[in-house]
Every structure is written in structure tokens, then in C-alpha cells.
Amino acid sequence: AGLEAVFEATLAADERVEPRDWMPDGYRATLIRQIAQHAHSEIIGMQPEANWITRAPSLRRKAILMAKVQDEAGHGLYLYSAAETLGASRDELLDKLHSGRQRYSSIFNYPTLTWADVGAIGWLVDGAAIINQVPLCRCSYGPYARAMVRICKEESFHQRQGFESLLALSQGTPEQHAMAQDAVDRWWWPSLMMFGPPDADSTHSAQSMAWKIKRHSNDELRQRFVDICVPQAEALGLTLPDPELRWNDERGHYDYGAIDWDEFQQVLRGNGPCNEQRLTRRRRAHDNGAWVREAASAYAAKHGPEER
Amino acid sequence: AGLEAVFEATLAADERVEPRDWMPDGYRATLIRQIAQHAHSEIIGMQPEANWITRAPSLRRKAILMAKVQDEAGHGLYLYSAAETLGASRDELLDKLHSGRQRYSSIFNYPTLTWADVGAIGWLVDGAAIINQVPLCRCSYGPYARAMVRICKEESFHQRQGFESLLALSQGTPEQHAMAQDAVDRWWWPSLMMFGPPDADSTHSAQSMAWKIKRHSNDELRQRFVDICVPQAEALGLTLPDPELRWNDERGHYDYGAIDWDEFQQVLRGNGPCNEQRLTRRRRAHDNGAWVREAASAYAAKHGPEER
Amino acid sequence: PAEHLHAALALGDDALVLAQRLGEWTGNAPTLEEDVALTNIGLDLLGQARHLLGLVGDEDELAFHRDEREFRNLQLVEQPNGDFAHTIARQLYFSCAQSLVHRELAASDSPLAGLAGKTVHEVAYHRDHAVQWTLRLGDGTEESRTRMQRALDALWRYTGELFDPVPGLPVDLPALRAPWLRDVTEVVERATLRLPSGPDRAAWAAGGGRDGVHTEAFGRLLAEMQHLPRSHPGARW
């Protein structure tokens, strides 16, 4: 009871819970699940963009894209480390990903069909991720909060690069403009779904709020995202594919149309355009690398800790 | 002795030896080796051209190329069948190819680097093959001679298509013309080597001539090839990469420069640009197909002979 | 009046893209006989594509100078070859459908009826080839059975689109789903396999291929196919 009181006091004072502190089992489990899902999203999220590394249309864009995807691998590393401070192991978490027992963000189950999709992901998907993640920089669990500070900084850099890349297309040839518009048309609704189900249907929210893991409701964050994107789309010279999108003076927010939650559920259930492809490729990379990891372990066992 | 006399009489009368006829062991072994090498050349020879099927620059050319490579597979089938009439099995011959105990024509150890190489192969490589093979239509062994009649007919069709394809390039844009010239520059000398070492160094020739398997010497055939190609190159508007190439009124033939037999020996010994690649790919196709062949056998064992 | 051209483009793109995939097999097949057979089927399809695209415009302009989102082919035909079982499953699903479509099309008054009439036999051969191999692989060895089942499962999600209506095609495609299902089921069961029961289309962009929405593998297919003519604008080959 004394331990629990300390924990509650830490939360109440908006201070950080650290790895060695006592914490409730549910708090620990929720965090592991959330951080793992977040880490998995980073590494699965490498795929749709890496799909264009070999085909980037200029060397500058190729360099930007490679650096970005590399950052995502780095984010995966920070996040698995944060999860490890809670007693989970990376191998165990990867195993859960590969066997489908843990999820990653559904947004990565959509395909990147043209080069403009890379820009649209940067602008919309990273944009949505930032809005989801900025509040996590104040998450009650220290290692997660600190990882998020670093991640958010990089993500907002990626988001600006995505915007800039889309702008170049929008202001380019008619074909490029059409490519940009098409990408935005395809990524807009899936991006809105990134904030999760409507508050009314959200299962974990109340407890996560109490634990200060979560700070805002899904719908609040989604509204913030819409409000930010509308003027940015105008600046891009692109339209958002929602005829019901309009400013509501009363609410002081943009109204937007109904989201197709059936699609969301389908993708969540594994029937999105790329669910199978993403997991298969991830498993294949992991399986193909097994002999390499084994060799590294065998070498380390013979020669002691890594020389580097 | 009576059998041998019949065999000799058959040869003397320029009649055909048939599978059930008695024949000397050496004759049989020489034929199996030669037919197998020829069959192997057809199937390895699919690779350099198949390399361009997915990248052919017009649908008409793609169709022509697919049909040509398909014909080569067909030639492989006729030839393995001809070898089987001598008591060899296709599996055994393929095994010898895959393990490097039997050869294929060294010409296929050169790479196809541009689309023009497909035309150059048709013109030069198929052209040289025809000159080598037309006399084989009169080979003393019936099944081989008959296979060659059919093969030569198709090869000369391919040769004309190759010429026509090169002509289109030669008469096309400056870039296309340069591409055609470059391909001819790279394929000319290897094509001359297709007739084998100079007569002075040719080991199997005398016996093969006596058995009427071979009808002309390597150098005779090579000269015939040069004499045919020079005016064709002029018609193409392309040059042959040999400064010593000129008409010799006295001989009634074109003189040509010295061939780099070191290169020939190197490629023969396995050090050509593509030896390893060709054999590796062949083995891989064969190994990847093992489970399919096993399934077909298992099915046939359960259900009797093929239903089709 | 020229609405049949929309259909010609859709069917022509199906044939072109599947021919391209089959062309990747040439020289890599499990037996020489299959090198011949797969290339032959590819050639038939390429012939169909040239005829159909030729009705719409310049066949090469259409094949080599359109971008990914302008192609109208089914997502099924662009799926990578995978192992031989995946190729056979793709052929089975596609050629069983194509048989039904071409038969109805041949009997229609569409300007495409003539082509369909001419291809009925070749399409029947393609179907037969796929059926025979489905039987051999399904009822062959333990390994082939596993692979064939996995292939049927993996490609199932691309079959729903086969029966989405195509404007300009005087064939009641949705009505063909039932006979197709009967046909495929009969073959699959004879092969001692089971037909998948999951959803037969991706949640997103249902009927996507016909609307120019493809899968990630398609962009690479086009890059390889188009690179040379794109690199020499205006050249003739």
C-alpha cells in the first residue's frame, strides 16, 4: 500500500515513474503493450517507404528517404530499449509481432503506389503520428517519455520534408500534381483512422488517462489533426477528399465527414491491402537473418564481448 | 565383323544409321557427347536472351523474342530425345551439365548488356550456329540429322529476325545505331570462336569426319561465316571490329585478323564473364523445380499415365 | 458507342501483365516442357493484349508510356510468380474466369466478340494446363500439397475483383461468380485441397485494379518493362 501510494503521488505530481520504481502490474503490462506496438510500427513502417528507396527520382530525395527510413530503424531501437526497461525482451516482442500476437499501426497496411505516396506519408502519416506522440513526451513513464522527445523531434523533421516533397510535386508538371493529389486522396482517410476508434468505442482510454500514459482522447487528437491539415492542404494547392470538410465557427473547428470504420475494422482484422505482405516480408527478413545472428552469438561466445 | 561391315557400308553409301542398328562404341559415345553438348547449349543459350524478355522495347519484339527462346527450349527437347535414342537419359545428361562434366557452347558465357545484343545474337550467333549445323542435317546418325533439319529451319528464321532487329537499330536514332555497333563489336570475335580451335589444334575432327558426323573442318566453316557476314554487315550499315578484314582476290575469300585463342581457352576453362552465373542459374532452376517434378511423378504413380 | 474500348483496355491490360509475369519464367521452369508451356501461354496472352490494345490505340504507347495508375488490369495478374504453385494458382483462378468470360463475349454482339471467338480454344488450353498441375501438385507429394494449398490461400484475396462489372463488356460478370466457383471448387477438391473461405478482396479500394489501384509489386514490374522505351523517347524498334 505504501508503494502504491508513492506511485500515485508520483503521478499526481506529474513526475516520472522510473524502471526501478514500484508500479502496478496493469500499468506495466499496458506500457509494454503500447511501447511494443509503437516499436513494431516503426519497423513495419520502414517497408512502405523503403519500397521507394531504389526508385527515388533524384539523388537528393534518395538521400532524404534513406535517412528517414534509417531514423525509423533507430526509433525502433529506442523503443525496444524502453520496453526492455519494463522487463520485456526484444526477441520476445519480435516473436509476438511475427506470430501476429502483437499489432502495429494499421496505416502501414496500405501500399505506396507512386512516388508521391512517400511525400503523403511524410506529411499526413508522420503528421498524425506527431499529434499522437507529442503528448507522450509527458507520459508518466520516464524512459518512454524521453524516447518520445527524441522521436518527436525527428518526426517533425520528416513531416516537413514530406510536406516539401509534396509541394514540389504539386507545383511541378501536371502529371506530378495529379500524382500528389492522388496520393493525398488515398492517404487522407487512413490517416484519420490513425487516432483510433471514436471515443465512445475506445476500450483502454479511461485507465490510460488515469495513469497519465494517455493525455487526450482519440477524437480530440483527430480534430487537432484535421484543423492543422486543412490550411496546410491549401498551402500545398491540394484538396482533401472530404466534401463535408468545412469550418464550423461555433465549434471553432473544422467539421469533417463520417469515417468508414468498417474499413478500419477490416484492416485491423488482417484484411487490409498489405497486412499479409508486410508480415511475410518482416518474417522473411528475420528468418533470413537467423544464421547471421547465430554467427554473431557464437563469435561473441568464443571471443568475449564485441570488440567494437 | 559382319555388323561392322554393315555399319561401314551404310556410311559409305551416305545412308543413315538408325537407333537399332549396330554401331561402334566410340561412334555412340562421340554422338552422345556431341548431341548432349548441343542440347545443353540450347538450354543454357536461353538465358542471355531471356534476360531481355521482360525488357523488350516493343510488344512485337517481345513476342518475337519469347517465341525464339521457346524454340530453343524445343530444340533442347528434340536433342535430348535424339540422345536418348542412343541410350542416354535426359536426367543423366542434365546431371553432367550441372556438375560441369559436360560442356555447352562457350558463346553463352558472354553477357547481353543492351537490347542490341539480342539482335547481334540472332544475326551472328545463330548465323554461326547455322553454318555449323547445316552440314549436320546430313550427319550419318538418323535421329540427329532429322532433328537438325527442323532446328536449322527455325534457326535461319531466328537469324533473319536478328538481322532485321539490328537493321532497325542501325537505321534508328544515333543512340540506337551506336548500341547496334557496340553489340556487333562485342559479339564478333566470340562468334568466330564458335567454330572451335584452328584445324591444327582440333582433337576430335579426323575421326568425326570419317564417321560422317562432321563434314567440314573448323577453319573451313569459319571462313564461310566470315564471307557471308562481311556483305551483311555492309547492308546493316555496321562495321566489323577487325582492321585486317579485307577481300583476298587470290583466295576468293575474306582475310581476317588473328583470333585471341587465349581468351577462348580462358572462357572454356570456366573463367568467362558469365560461366558461373549461367551454371548457377541453371542449377537453381533445376533445384527449385525438384519438388514439382517429384509431385508429377508421385501423381503419375497414383493415377497412371498422364491424362493429357 | 466506343464503350467497348474501355473493356478492351481492361482485358488487354490483364493479358499484357500476365504475359509479362509468365515471361519471367522462361528459362527458369521446373522442366523444359514447362519452359515451353508457360512461354506458350505467355505468348498467347501477349497476342490477346496486342489485339486488344491495338483497338484502343498504339499498343506500344499504351504498354510502355502509361503510369501505374493508368493500368486497368486486375491485381491478380500482377502478383509475383512466387513458387511454381503460386503461378499455377494464379493461372487457375484467372483462366477459369477467362474461359467463362470469353465464351459469353464470343456469343455477344460486342466488337470484341471476334477476338473472344478466336481465343476460346487457347484459353481452354490455359485452363486445362492449370487444372492438370493443380491436380498433380495437390495430389502429388506432401510438400507439393502444402505449397499448392498455401498458394490457393495467398491469392484468394484477389479473386473477388474478377467479377466486378467492367463497363463496355456485355457480360454479366457478377453472375459468372457462381459457375466459376463451381468450376474451381470441383478442381480444387479433386486435387484433395480445399478452397479458401476468407474475404476475396482487400478491404481497401475493392475492385482496385480496374480503377488503377495496384499492389506494390506492380511498380517494379512496370519499371523493368518500360525502362528501355522510356529511355529513348520517339525511337522505333
Add this chain to the structure above:
Amino acid sequence: PAEHLHAALALGDDALVLAQRLGEWTGNAPTLEEDVALTNIGLDLLGQARHLLGLVGDEDELAFHRDEREFRNLQLVEQPNGDFAHTIARQLYFSCAQSLVHRELAASDSPLAGLAGKTVHEVAYHRDHAVQWTLRLGDGTEESRTRMQRALDALWRYTGELFDPVPGLPVDLPALRAPWLRDVTEVVERATLRLPSGPDRAAWAAGGGRDGVHTEAFGRLLAEMQHLPRSHPGARW
């Protein structure tokens, strides 16, 4: 006077093509750490390529609008990634040579000396990365040992070209072969492997890459790399 541009093109193409190959690994590496490391090496090389090609002309024009025969890179760098051991063997052979070349170039009065001076550290890191993995794979498990040896053998034939003179490069390349051999031999033996002894170049077109003669895999690499800019002539990205 501008002869160093010939060298810049050769070295720039090496860096560009190897960066392109390493970019294929991103997301497919054996560990997340290697995703980071291989992409990082690729990025360094891409940086070198942009600097060097930028001296010669417009970097994108050079990268995306030249045909296969105009590229001056070594055949070594265009070899397909193969398994991880092949990639490491390629990195070992190349980065050991590049270390020596950049060190001499940095000390020269070439206009390329500045770049070489700046890249000495990154190239040393690339070499170290390859060395560490050669040791781990060679002296790891039975399987990794076999794979690493096979990779060293398979790529050996492309190493002779590393030391063919490059006009405009004030480095005595043939003289670097001996120190390179010492360096590589030491690593390979420490890894309990043996250095191949066969010919170190293909019989045909020796030194081919520098003369624009490449291997069949290179055409496909270019098709993928160039397709998009070739499809939109004049567009800016």
C-alpha cells in the same frame, strides 16, 4: 586540365551504384542495428557520389539519364546483394581498396583531395564494419563460415579491376594491390578463412567496368533506379 573529372566519374559511379545496392537492404537486414549500419554506409556513399558527380555535371542527369554502357563503375559494386555474407565480402573487398585509395588521394594535389580527406574517416568505418562481420561470420558457426567462404570465392573474380589505372587519378593503383592483398589476407585468415586463388578478373573485357562493360544484373539495377525520372522528362522533384 580537367582530367580529374574522368576520375571523379569513375569513383562517383562506384559510390552511387554501391549505395543503390545497400539501399536494397534497408528494412531487410538481419538485425535492426544492421538496418541502421548498412543504410548509414549507403548514405555515406551516396554523399560521396553526389559530391563527385556534382563536379562532373548535374548529379541527377548523370545518375538517371545515362545508359548502361556510359557508367564507369567497377563490376564489383554492381554485383547483387546475395545473402548477407556476399554483401559483407563485397564491402570488405571494396572498402579495403577504397581506404587505400582515399588515403593517397587525400595526400595528392588532385582537386579530389579535399573530398578524400573528408571521407577518410567514414571509409575507415565502412572497412571496420566489413572486417568485424568477416570475423564474426568466418569464425562464427559452421553455416556462416561456409557462406562467408563461398561469398569470398564468388566475388574474387571482380577484384582485379580494383587496381587498374584510372586516368586522372593521381594514385598508383597497381601499386596498391600488394598492400590491399596484405590487408585482406590478414582479415580473412584471422577469420579462419582462406583467400581465393583463382583469376581475379573475367577473361573478357578485363577492367570492363571502367570501360562501361558491365554484368547482366546491372541493367536491371538501372531500370529500377532510373524508371521514374526517365518517365517524366524535364520534371523536377
